[in-house]
Amino acid sequence: MFGNRTKTAKLNGRESVFVKRKRTFTLIFVSFIALFLLSSLITDYNAIGGFLSLPKAFVWSIKNLVPNATSWPRVPLIFDNLVETALLSVAVTVCSAVCAFFFSLLGTRTMRVNPVVGRAVRIIAAFFRNIPDIVWALLLLFAFHQNILSGFFALFFATFGLLTRTFIETIDEISASCVEALHATGATNLQVVSQGIIPSSMATLISWILYMIETNVRNAVLIGILTGTGIGWLFDLFYKRGDWGAVSLVVLAVVILIIVIEMISTQIRKVIM
Amino acid sequence: MALLEFQGVCKIYNNTTKALADIAFSVDEGEFVSIIGPSGSGKSTILRCINRLVDATQGTVIFDESDISHASKKDIREARKKIGMIFQHYNLVDRLSVIENVLHGRLGHKSTISGMMGRYTESEKEKAFQILEKLGLVEQAYKRCDELSGGQKQRVGIARSIMQEPKLILCDEPIASLDPSSAKVIMDHLSNINRNMKITCILNLHQVDVALKYASRIIGLTSGRIVYDGPPNHLTKNKIYEIYQSSEGELITDVW
Ligand SMILES: Nc1ncnc2c1ncn2[C@@H]1O[C@H](COP(=O)(O)OP(=O)(O)OP(=O)(O)O)[C@@H](O)[C@H]1O
Ligand SMILES: [Mg+2]
Numbered sequence: 001m002f003g004n005r006t007k008t009a010k011l012n013g014r015e016s017v018f019v020k021r022k023r024t025f026t027l028i029f030v031s032f033i034a035l036f037l038l039s040s041l042i043t044d045y046n047a048i049g050g051f052l053s054l055p056k057a058f059v060w061s062i063k064n065l066v067p068n069a070t071s072w073p074r075v076p077l078i079f080d081n082l083v084e085t086a087l088l089s090v091a092v093t094v095c096s097a098v099c100a101f102f103f104s105l106l107g108t109r110t111m112r113v114n115p116v117v118g119r120a121v122r123i124i125a126a127f128f129r130n131i132p133d134i135v136w137a138l139l140l141l142f143a144f145h146q147n148i149l150s151g152f153f154a155l156f157f158a159t160f161g162l163l164t165r166t167f168i169e170t171i172d173e174i175s176a177s178c179v180e181a182l183h184a185t186g187a188t189n190l191q192v193v194s195q196g197i198i199p200s201s202m203a204t205l206i207s208w209i210l211y212m213i214e215t216n217v218r219n220a221v222l223i224g225i226l227t228g229t230g231i232g233w234l235f236d237l238f239y240k241r242g243d244w245g246a247v248s249l250v251v252l253a254v255v256i257l258i259i260v261i262e263m264i265s266t267q268i269r270k271v272i273m
Numbered sequence: 274m275a276l277l278e279f280q281g282v283c284k285i286y287n288n289t290t291k292a293l294a295d296i297a298f299s300v301d302e303g304e305f306v307s308i309i310g311p312s313g314s315g316k317s318t319i320l321r322c323i324n325r326l327v328d329a330t331q332g333t334v335i336f337d338e339s340d341i342s343h344a345s346k347k348d349i350r351e352a353r354k355k356i357g358m359i360f361q362h363y364n365l366v367d368r369l370s371v372i373e374n375v376l377h378g379r380l381g382h383k384s385t386i387s388g389m390m391g392r393y394t395e396s397e398k399e400k401a402f403q404i405l406e407k408l409g410l411v412e413q414a415y416k417r418c419d420e421l422s423g424g425q426k427q428r429v430g431i432a433r434s435i436m437q438e439p440k441l442i443l444c445d446e447p448i449a450s451l452d453p454s455s456a457k458v459i460m461d462h463l464s465n466i467n468r469n470m471k472i473t474c475i476l477n478l479h480q481v482d483v484a485l486k487y488a489s490r491i492i493g494l495t496s497g498r499i500v501y502d503g504p505p506n507h508l509t510k511n512k513i514y515e516i517y518q519s520s521e522g523e524l525i526t527d528v529w
Contacts, residue, residue: 177360181358181364183326185353185437186354186380186381187380187388188385190385190388191383191388194390195377199368200369
């Protein structure tokens with residue numbers, strides 16, 4: 001009898017967990033709807049009208065955004081700027097990754113010199129990461145004006161923050177066990193890095209770097225609009241002139257670039273994994 | 274003079290978890306000691322206090338006539354060179370070859386630069402192959418470690434620790450992830466190393482029967498305290514129940 005009662009109590013306890021979960025879901029759902037309605041109200045945004053105008057925009061694009069005879073001669077110019085943007089993204093990501101690697105070593109549980117330094121590294125990484133690259137670009141415009149350096153450092157900082165954080169976690173997860181073993185043999189920290197951490201986690205780190213190159217190519221296009229460099233600058237130029245044929249070529253070029261970069265990085269991943 | 278001596282060692286993790294309380298024992302050269310005790314009793318903590326992967330909160334650990342618990346970073350590394358360690362999960366660099374992992378045992382003996390570059394002398398390489406031969410791993414020498422079975426990985430772990438030419442080998446549950454037959458191979462190798470190479474071994478074991486069969490001495494640990502320290506043939510059934518804080522019929526060994 002006693003056992004029975006505790007059993008019922010347990011069952012009730014379990015049921016209440018389900019009830020609670022259901023209530024949480026409902027609550028979250030309702031709050032989303034409320035939030036949406038509220039923000040539409042405040043910004044005068046008409047959701048239905050917005051969606052209804054999509055077909056119109058589509059039709060307009062098809063009519064106007066077609067490369068025409070006058071836009072073809074722009075291909076070499078577009079190509080040059082496309083290459084500039086692509087190379088910049090790759091260069092930025094690689095530079096930033098190298099810095100992030102050494103910096104992240106100070107933040108890993110397995111290698112860090114002391115907990116205070118480890119904490120400081122994480123805070124600094126969070127600072128760089130939590131400011132979006134677009135905001136970095138705007139800030140840097142004050143320092144460098146419309147210059148390729150603003151774009152470079154904007155991407156550099158954002159990438160640095162994100163990669164530092166990711167590298168710390170990757171290294172702590174993948175290399176911790178062999179790092180422990182190598183330390184136990186009496187190896188020095190530098191030996192542990194080059195004989196343990198690099199061989200065990202490099203493939204995963206490179207995979208992250210490739211991912212960042214992919215994202216940075218996209219971001220570089222946007223940032224270029226702000227900083228007046230690369231393919232983004234060209235887009236802005238044609239757009240403001242209303243040269244729709246050339247704009248469509250630029251868009252096409254960007255799409256092709258992104259696809260090519262993704263294909264290359266998929267291949268590299270296959271080889272190193 | 275004993276090779277290893279614990280004097281009143283306490284370990285408290287994060288100011289809260291008391292892992293070791295007033296541990297005192299000493300180990301002579303050539304002994305084959307097995308530490309047994311329930312999960313969380315502090316076995317791994319004891320081993321890690323010896324090579325300073327964990328710092329004791331209180332007390333002194335003396336290894337090879339020097340106080341290791343208060344040693345400088347450089348002296349810790351000197352001591353670690355003389356102490357091999359074998360892990361439950363092998364802790365190899367999986368993406369490197371077997372031979373490279375074995376040669377890692379020499380890192381402590383080399384200059385930082387040549388260790389970083391992985392430059393080893395001919396005699397070191399020769400020695401590595403001799404050890405692999407003894408452990409039956411020569412065919413695997415150039416394979417990547419992630420292609421090996423658990424038993425083979427553990428033999429690579431053993432090879433790496435012998436490569437150090439250590440005075441002491443610490444084994445933290447060396448056979449806990451292995452099937453009974455690979456486990457026997459590993460235990461036989463460790464026993465051989467102890468007898469033929471005169472290397473002292475301290476093993477954490479979960480299998481009481483294995484400990485009784487191989488060890489020359491058993492240390493029983495219960496919640497951070499030593500409750501038994503003596504030869505295996507003096508370890509009575511009741512004492513085992515006391516170590517594991519259980520009663521007749523509750524241990525897996527009671528099944529036989
Ligand atoms: N890094 C750590 N941080 C905090 N507490 C720890 C840490 N390592 C161990 N402990 C605690 O110290 C106590 C002893 O742990 P230890 O790992 O030495 O036990 P063990 O006998 O090796 O157990 P097992 O047989 O499960 O490996 C446990 O209560 C454990 O929770
Ligand atoms: Mg343990």
